[in-house]
Amino acid sequence: MTQAETMGSRARREFVSQLPCMACGRRGCANAHVLPKLVSGGGIGRKGHYTTIAPLCVAPVTVVIGGRRQTFAGCHQLFDEHRNIFDRLHPEFDPDIASAWTERAWQAFVASGGAMEATL
Numbered sequence: 001m002t003q004a005e006t007m008g009s010r011a012r013r014e015f016v017s018q019l020p021c022m023a024c025g026r027r028g029c030a031n032a033h034v035l036p037k038l039v040s041g042g043g044i045g046r047k048g049h050y051t052t053i054a055p056l057c058v059a060p061v062t063v064v065i066g067g068r069r070q071t072f073a074g075c076h077q078l079f080d081e082h083r084n085i086f087d088r089l090h091p092e093f094d095p096d097i098a099s100a101w102t103e104r105a106w107q108a109f110v111a112s113g114g115a116m117e118a119t120l
């Protein structure tokens with residue numbers, strides 16, 4: 001997949017980065033791929049289509065695990081690298097719902113005229 005397919009347009013990336021984190025609600029988010037990549041087409045890229053993206057925060061979060069404090073780069077790092085910890089902190093987070101909601105929010109934003117894209 002091309003970057004446009006995995007990440008979406010620049011306008012969409014900026015829109016998503018300004019949404020609150022869908023796990024904890026903090027601002028300052030990455031465009032996080034929260035679903036396994038689609039296998040259609042047989043691509044071997046690690047990232048899935050941009051419609052599998054949800055906003056996850058990147059600001060430091062400290063978690064006490066077994067009495068020991070550990071700091072991670074937000075829900076994004078926890079989701080990508082420490083999914084067991086993420087799932088314990090945010091058991092309500094559903095990747096399917098989060099990514100579908102994100103796409104709907106983007107479509108609504110575009111439909112409202114909020115986004116302007118020009119191709120020259």
Ligand SMILES: [Zn+2]
Pocket residue numbers: 021022023024025026056057074075076
């Ligand atoms: Zn978060």
